Structure formats: structure tokens, C-alpha cells
Amino acid sequence: MTVTRGLEGVVATTSSISSIIDDTLTYVGYNIDDLAVNASFEEVIYLLWHRKLPTLSELEELNQQLAENADLPKEVLDHFSMYPIEKVHPMAALRTAVSLLGLYDEEADKMDPEANYRKAIRLQAKIPTIVTAFARIRKGLAPVSPRKDLSFAANFLYMLSGEEPKEIAVEAFNKALVLHADHELNASTFTARVCVATLSDIYSGITAAIGALKGPLHGGANEAVMKMLSEIGSIENTESYIREKLANKEKIMGFGHRVYQNGDPRAKHLRLMSEKLTKLTGEPQWYKMSTRIEEIVTGEKNLPPNVDFYSASVYHSLGIDHDLFTPIFAVSRTSGWLAHILEQYENNRLIRPRADYIGPGMQRYIPIVQRG
Structure with a gap:
């Protein structure tokens, strides 16, 4: 097989x-x-x-x-x-x-x-x-x-x-729902x-x-992105934080996607909403930090952001608790x-794949009293 x-x-x-x-x-x-x-x-x-x-x-x-x-x-x-x-x-x-x-x-x-x-x-x-x-x-x-x-x-x-x-909040949230x-x-x-x-x-x-x-490798990624942004805290800390993560070969959440070679087409729409909303709420640092992270990770690893990356700062700007990001997904x-x-x-058919067995070969049962 x-x-x-x-x-x-x-x-x-x-x-x-x-x-x-x-x-x-x-x-x-x-x-x-x-x-x-x-x-x-x-x-x-x-x-x-x-x-x-x-x-x-x-x-x-x-x-x-x-x-x-x-x-x-x-x-x-x-x-x-x-x-x-x-x-x-x-x-x-x-x-x-x-x-x-x-x-x-x-x-x-x-x-x-x-x-x-x-x-x-x-x-x-x-x-x-x-x-x-x-x-x-x-x-x-x-x-x-x-x-x-x-x-x-x-x-x-x-x-x-x-x-x-407000109308801008409804527009942003509707867009996020459509994209997901x-x-x-x-x-x-x-x-x-x-x-x-x-x-x-x-x-x-x-x-x-x-x-x-x-799971964090699926819907939980946007919550992890906001946790990362909160840990960084400011634009001044962004570069050192990300480069240390990269040097330690740690995963940067919100980047790359198994089925896209040149970037997630959904990300750009939430990038624009992030810029608008963070400016409107008086917290442009979230967007600025995000774009700087994108520059570093994409430049170093050739990994563009996926839909989760900018959705984090969008939801945060809408006043949504961070652990609600995945339920919104x-x-x-x-x-x-x-x-x-x-x-x-x-048109149903039972989904039943096979596994390639790599365990021990044919074994013989030994009574428990004879096992060493």
C-alpha cells in the first residue's frame, strides 16, 4: 500500500x-x-x-x-x-x-x-x-x-x-463569517x-x-495568534521576539497552509479590516505588529499569513474575548x-480507509504464568 x-x-x-x-x-x-x-x-x-x-x-x-x-x-x-x-x-x-x-x-x-x-x-x-x-x-x-x-x-x-x-463592526464581522x-x-x-x-x-x-x-492546528490558531501579539506587547519588541522564535525553530501561528502555495486568498480581506478597525479603536499597534511579523516570517521562511493571522486583531478590535475566536470560527x-x-x-458511502501495519509479525499467545 x-x-x-x-x-x-x-x-x-x-x-x-x-x-x-x-x-x-x-x-x-x-x-x-x-x-x-x-x-x-x-x-x-x-x-x-x-x-x-x-x-x-x-x-x-x-x-x-x-x-x-x-x-x-x-x-x-x-x-x-x-x-x-x-x-x-x-x-x-x-x-x-x-x-x-x-x-x-x-x-x-x-x-x-x-x-x-x-x-x-x-x-x-x-x-x-x-x-x-x-x-x-x-x-x-x-x-x-x-x-x-x-x-x-x-x-x-x-x-x-x-x-x-456599529456599521463598521457589522461589516467586519460579516466579512469574517463569509471568509470562514x-x-x-x-x-x-x-x-x-x-x-x-x-x-x-x-x-x-x-x-x-x-x-x-x-485543536490549535485547525481552528485554535487565531486565538494563539492573539496570545502571541499580547506577549510581544509593542512594535519595538516584535522583531526580537519573532527572530528568537525562528532561531529556536518554534512554530509561528497563523502562517502557511497545506493547500496554498502562494498564500491564503482570504487573508488580505481581514488584513484590510484589521487596519481599519485598529485605527478606529485607537490601537493601531496590533496591526503594525502583525504587518511586521508578516514581513519577517514571509521573508525568512517564505510562509505567507493565512486567514487566522489577521482575524485575531479583527476580533480583538471588536471587543471579543480571545477564547471566543475559535467558537466564532x-x-x-x-x-x-x-x-x-x-x-x-x-450519495453516501461509508468512509473506511486502511492503515499500513508496521507492528510485530505473527506472534503466539503465551499463558501469563509462563511470561517472564
Whole structure:
């Protein structure tokens, strides 16, 4: 057998959802640059799930469905009080809450396409409510109920802070959601597809995906980037800090990507938003430090930044707690996970690869009393 560690370059399935060809990312054939500049996140959800951009009436219907399903069961909200709030990471809380949601969905185990689509709506609508409710409850604040008159991006920021967000904040957050919505067979998406390929339910698939996203080599990278920026502290300390890391052969989070040779096409959009927002908040040092780090790492290692690098300073400038960065990734990527889960169900085949065994050869069982 030919072994490909990490399945790098292995084509595991066909898909009509997103593609990465010659360093260009597309959703259903639409270039990510086009969508990042022009599309709402709600349009992108519809695009990924239906393989076409919505008409006005179709978008209005989706918005209404999401708004009507955004509230959480009281049991889920009450469950947060049982978590060890001081210790638990929001990604662990999200993973647990999504699994718990399945217990309160009467259609959880119904597998017809119509029921699965209804569950997709409910999950997409409730994920941001879970993240924002937990973020507030752990601070001793009451959850803020979702509003039906706000966009997806605006509603998240409103539920997080309790205040209606400014237009520039909504623009930045919507752009981040669009950019993170899908990314072909990344680790968490592949995890979701492996899970539901057994004909397990949607809640299991999304819970599994969240577990994969939690790792620092996947969704946790943007949180690690902000931790690094905070440790550096100022533009004056940037060069010595990074060069010491490079000299010690330590990984600089937020750089390089397995599927891009010449840079992540999503990064430039968040770079621009980082520049705008850090200037607006009076903290331009985060952007300046980031650009200096980019100059050094790209110059020394030929590794351009990926989407996680500038998303860190964008989210920080929006006043978002650093450990919420990865849950926000999940809020967006749920749209892609659900698209892939629904696609997997449409033409399912159990995903069962092989392993090249490298252990001992044929051995004979020896009774325990005879073992030395």
C-alpha cells in the first residue's frame, strides 16, 4: 500500500460545494474575493446549501427561518450553570451544548431530506446563541435574546454585548463569517463527513466537527495568534521576539497552509479590516505588529499569513474575548459543515480507509504464568 501521512493530496470524494484550485478559493464557483466584498453571510449559507445564490424572496425566507429558530431550549441555558465556568474553554462548552441540543429536537433521528434540512436551519440559527449566551453567563451576565430585525452578523454582536453594533463592526464581522464559511475537505469538515457517513445524525456530525476544530492546528490558531501579539506587547519588541522564535525553530501561528502555495486568498480581506478597525479603536499597534511579523516570517521562511493571522486583531478590535475566536470560527463554518453533511447523505458511502501495519509479525499467545 502507498501511505500518505495526513492524507495530504489524497482525493477522498467529489463535491460541488467549494474548491481550491491554483490558490483560488471558490464557493460553488464564486470567487471568495467576489463574495467577501459583496455577499451577506446569509446569502453564502443559501449558496452552500442550495448551490445557487438566493433570489430576494428566497433570502427573506431563509432570514425568517433563522430568526424563528435562534432561541435556545431553557434546558440548554440552564445546563451552562453546571459547567466549571472558571476552567472550561468556550469550545468545550459549545461542543457539549450542541450535543445536548439533539436531546431536545424531536426530529433528531429522522433522516429524510426535509427533516435534515429543518435541523440544519435550527443548528445554524442556534450556534451563535449558544456562543454568546455562554460568553455572558460565565461573566455573571444574563443572556441577550436574539432579535429578528438584525442581520446574522449584527445579531451575534448584539447578543454578545447587549448593544446594537456599529456599521463598521457589522461589516467586519460579516466579512469574517463569509471568509470562514467553507474550505473544501479541511480537518473538521472531513470529520463531519466521516461521522455522518455511518448514517449518524446531524447533531453527532456537528459535534464531531467542533471537536476537530478545537485543536490549535485547525481552528485554535487565531486565538494563539492573539496570545502571541499580547506577549510581544509593542512594535519595538516584535522583531526580537519573532527572530528568537525562528532561531529556536518554534512554530509561528497563523502562517502557511497545506493547500496554498502562494498564500491564503482570504487573508488580505481581514488584513484590510484589521487596519481599519485598529485605527478606529485607537490601537493601531496590533496591526503594525502583525504587518511586521508578516514581513519577517514571509521573508525568512517564505510562509505567507493565512486567514487566522489577521482575524485575531479583527476580533480583538471588536471587543471579543480571545477564547471566543475559535467558537466564532465554528459559528461560520457550521454553514459549510451542514452543506457537506447534507451532500454526504445524498450519495453516501461509508468512509473506511486502511492503515499500513508496521507492528510485530505473527506472534503466539503465551499463558501469563509462563511470561517472564
